[in-house]
Amino acid sequence: MAKQNITPRDKDYSQWYIDVVLQSKLADYAPVKGCMVIRPNGYGLWENIQKTLDEMFKETGHVNAYFPLLIPESFIHKEAEHVEGFSPELAVMTHAGGKKLEEPYVLRPTSETIIWSMYKKWIQSWRDLPILYNQWANVFRWEMRTRLFTRTTEFLWQEGHTAHATQEEAQEETLKMVNIYKEFAEEFMAMPCYIGQKTDKEKFAGAVSTYCIEPMMQNKIALQAGTSHNLGQNFAKAFDVTYQSKEGKLEYVWATSWGVSTRLIGGLVHQHSDDNGLVIPPKLAPIQAVLVPIFKKDNKEEIIGKCKEITENWKNAGIRFKIDDRDNYKPGWKFNEWELQGIPVRIEIGPRDLAENQVVIARRDTSEKVKVSVESVTETVQNLLVDIQSSLFDKAKKLRDENTFTTDDYNWMVKKNDEDNGFFNIHWCGSRACEDKLQNDNKITIRCIPFDNPQEKGKCIVCGFESNERVLAAKSF
């Protein structure tokens, strides 16, 4: 008899998400407002995200560095848009060593300012460029309302900060990185993403242009999952960072920054999980397959021995697995537990299987069970991991495609959005007023101007003024 602790997704989506995160032991509430503890199940996912992205960054020429958590308050004030954007979210340290500080420090909400203060020291000549640094760090943003993983006061992320000699090179870098995010999200997280440029209203505080990936979650709402910014010369000017060009002229340096955060883990939950708990894409799963031996005292050794025999070469084969040989839980209990924790593949081995030289293999995403011979377990599991990974992507893409609508009918969009959310490809005149109206009246924001948008004449869905392309609009987290 299954004990169902998770609120069904259809009954209360928010509560379902919270239940999944807490009960699968990804995270727990911390005693600090808006902060959470990332537990081993969640941190294991983060480690795999880190590992994969870090390789992708290194392959594209980036290196890691680390800058301080504390930033002199005055630094934040040097770039006008930046300070305006981040001031409301700053946590400020005013005392240390039992005394009030001469100048307060802010806990970094992002590191552009402190990094560019250092780039000033390190950049003199065109020969010093480009600088392609990344850092893995924690940041603080004092949010009014927080949610596990998708919005917390402190979160973990990576922030790339690059410096270039030319505008073209900076733009190329900005686009390269947002494409890497898309590739990572789709390939590893099984999360299909729309990719495009942010509107001026939505872009990063201090950027010339911001690019993003926008996947659709199961409630048909967008989650901004990764952003890449072309910072132009804004920070170079604010921190007076110049280089001498080949021609001997002093020029301001061109900058980019880009980041993804532990929000991705929230995205993973929102994208794939179900009423039985977490569902993890195999490529990111800390444990990809769990073996549950079904034994009594007299055959325990024999059955666990078979588990070990089956998995003998799995480490070399690159399968991350665990043999759950605990004897204080019954098999049924373990089945439920591992399902709740989202392990992609479960292998059941009991005396009946042993007698027939077979095992039972269950996949988390569809709950399907198959019997296979002991000899073909490894191959079956390997194939299954590949299949689950692509099935999850296909399922997510199907949901997204079926809920992305091209429309010119404002009333229809509003009705659809109120009833069931969704993504809308709409004509927009480009004015801030129409963008604000969409948000104020319908909670719809323009998620991005997609790169691959068909260029076509049309009329703004809000004001009817002429428009040359469609944009992607939706409610967002």
Place this chain on the structure above:
RNA sequence: CGGGACAUAGCGCAGCUCGGUUAGCGCGCCUGCCUUGGGAGCAGGAGGUCGCAGGUUCAAAUCCUGCUGUCCCGACCA
């Protein structure tokens, strides 16, 4: 930051209206036995300054005030 709800054992809750023995129940946990193919059973046991701080009272989980935290709904954001 506004509006609403909630805060009692690790978790979920009852008790509070109408103050009065030793604050209960289910799950979980510990010990033992027995079990093990979808969250078993029996017996025994441990575990609480009733979110925090004040106040009223002979007496507060219960009444009053303040604070903090969580959730939901808004406004703001990765």
